[in-house]
Amino acid sequence: MGARAAARQRRPAIPLTRAGELHILRDETPDHDAAMSNPNFKQLNYGWNADPNVPEPEVVVNGAEVRLTFYLNHWAYEARENEKGTLAFRDCSLWRLGPTNDEGWYAGQCRYSISAPAWGEFYELLGEDDRRLVPADWHKLGPLTSGLRHFLFYLRDETFECFGADWKFERSGASI
Template sequence: MVKIPSFLKLNRDWNADPNAPEPGVAVTSGTLRLSFYLNDMAYRAEERQRGQLTFLDCQVWRLGATNDEGWYYGQCRYSRLAPAWGEFYEVMDGDPLCGPTDWRQIGGAGRRHFLFYFKDGTFECLAADWSFSRIAAT
């Protein structure tokens, strides 16, 4: 029996820039850092300030296709399930590895499935935990 995933929204008082978030990934010893420009139009952030999500004990990750247009046209496996585009979620239940074939192995043992929809792509990872921080604008 296939479980239908549910989604827990994790970003409350911040979000990525809706037009040009420019996500970047850095991996060090099972820790993955995902940085991106913050949305300073709708949330408290300096202009061009970056946010950073840190994922501990990361097992696999991907930053790939399905942009906002693809999501609205139903081309994403979660298009009809996730509450909204452009948010950061934990995917509860369901098979996190079904669908994409571009997962990158890191080697950690984390199993929580995290999903972030950016303007021009989708980020996913399996990790043990996450935290958010702001990086000072330069």
């Protein structure tokens, strides 16, 4: 087992939110009863992607900014071996790094398995969606307001999601 894989196995699990908190989040969601059942997926990662084997995602939260850092796929895209990329989301209200992996997605265990175009991509979900708050492991940073965008990134062993105002991609400190 490589050093990156061994380090990944030692990573502690992210604590889940209380079940009651999810109920509060649903009550705070604007127009949650008028949600659409099939959101549209806009792919956002062109020219880069996470390592398909061991991306080792790490989340850092600073106020309402959420940063997801991961190893880049240097086999299929222009990247150096062991180079990291970071997605920075501003004005976030909710985020999660959940357990659905590629095997679960292909087995239909993901709430978007049927509607998402492909596994392993970074998307913005457009339109309302009655399934957006189904996972119970959301971390709440603020109220979920109608102007926030829903971002979703399918990684090898996890799924990252957040609701934020905007995003940017950085690689080794340089913006792309």
